[in-house]
Amino acid sequence: MYFGKNGDAVPSRIQYLRDIEGVVPWTWWPHEEVGHxxxxxxxxxxxxxxxxxxxxxxxxxxxxxxxxxxxxxxxxxxxxxxxxxxxxxxxxxxxxxxxxxxxxxxxxxxxxxxxxxxxxxxxxxxxxxxxGWKGGGGFRYYRLAPSLLEKDKWGNWVINHGYNAAMLAEALCKLEGFTYAPSDTVYWQHGHSTERDFVYVTTASLTHEQLQQLSDEVGPERTLLALCTAFRARADAYPNLTVKKIPKQVLSRCEWGHDDYSLQVENLPQKPPELGQGDLF
Ligand SMILES: C[S@@+](CC[C@H](N)C(=O)[O-])C[C@H]1O[C@@H](n2cnc3c(N)ncnc32)[C@H](O)[C@@H]1O
Structure with a gap:
């Protein structure tokens, strides 16, 4: 530490070049050093x-x-x-x-x-x-999917037409930490986190009756996360269900319910008629 000749300067730390390892970066990089x-x-x-x-x-x-x-x-x-x-x-x-x-x-x-x-x-x-490189290590290669959102002819953000219901359900499974594994037989099983915990994705707005029916089908031994656009019921009314809206960042930028958007997540897999097939927002 240096306190000035008379000890009255602002103290400063002095470091000598001989004590510094390597070289301080320099703005001039000749080709002898960095190639051409x-x-x-x-x-x-x-x-x-x-x-x-x-x-x-x-x-x-x-x-x-x-x-x-x-x-x-x-x-x-x-x-x-x-x-x-x-x-x-x-x-x-x-x-x-x-x-x-x-x-x-x-x-x-x-x-x-x-x-x-x-x-x-x-x-x-x-x-x-x-x-001194000798080899080793590895890498993973991914191909990016197309954007989930695209603009329609009116300039509104909508779900990309290249995406189908299965892809949206898969994306939401990932967002919520579930493994995407849609069941061929049980319409509300789009993915699972454990053997007894499932996720269901629907663009429908769920009523109390529909949620009650879901809850009955899930039964006391299993639990279900129901992701929907909206619900008309108390979210905590069903002991085996967690009812949540599809995250706003996905939903708020999407226009739902236009004839030509053909996004019918509730049809994955086939949904029984009593749950209001086609009840899209
Ligand atoms: C000048 S080259 C880079 C050369 C590189 N530094 C090398 O040593 O080989 C630029 C690269 O960026 C890629 N590229 C351009 N726009 C891109 C984008 N939006 N996303 C990904 N790659 C892009 C081009 O295909 C091109 O191969």
Whole structure:
């Protein structure tokens, strides 16, 4: 601590350069240190050959520098414009976790094969030698579903026409922590959390009579979460039912009841007529 020549300065902490590990980030990054476009093209060509090269790859050394400055081992690195997958490959070799997003086909032609080679220890290029990478780890690959919501011709948010009732029920199961497993025989079993706890999704507004009937069918040995657009009853009137409205963030942005929206979750699987089939909001 330094208190000034006469001991009357604001105390400040002095740290000497010789005591600091590594180098303070510098804004000038010469290609001798972080590579250049030709280098990255050669990296890609060594992985995929000349014919399958990617047009705008970044050199692994450049991403290595970025991740050195910004992350620690085990951190999560996101690249939502993954291209040929350089960020993920470098993050993986540096012991970081990663998420990459890519809308182009090179997800299949470049990213997955590249990361597979990194994992198998079959990618000797880029920073492999510098960081002593030998292979290992893994990844999961997901294809994003289309947006749940879309705008109709009047500009209102509605459930995407590509979605059917089963997909909405599945989404709500996920939201509520249930395993989606619709029963072929029991209309109110769309999913379960245990052997005796089920979830039922309907866009109908449920009356007291309908809820009472549900409660009778569920019986004393089982419990049910009923997700509906609205209900006309006291939610705590049924010991084996938890009655909830479909979450507002899903519902409030949707227009229900138009002829052409063809969203009939209550028909999944077949609903008996006494529960008011077609009683859509
Ligand atoms: C310049 S490249 C990235 C190159 C990458 N840094 C590398 O080293 O290979 C940008 C990528 O972003 C992708 N892309 C563009 N818009 C996107 C979007 N909305 N969602 C996901 N990927 C997108 C493009 O398909 C392209 O592959």
């Amino acid at each position: 476009t030709d280098e990255s093209k050669r990296e890609i060509q060594s992985l995929f050959g000349k014919s399958d090269a990617f047009d705008t790859p970044k050199p692994e050394r450049l991403i290595n520098r970025v991740l050195q400055i910004a992350t620690n081992p085990g951190d999560l690195v996101l690249d939502s414009f993954a291209g040929s997958g350089t960020t993920g490959a470098v993050a993986h070799k540096m012991g970081r976790r990663w998420i990459m997003v890519e809308l182009g086909e090179h997800c299949h032609t470049h990213i997955i094969p590249r990361l597979q080679k990194v994992i198998d220890g079959d990618d000797p290029g880029g920073i492999t030698e510098a960081v």
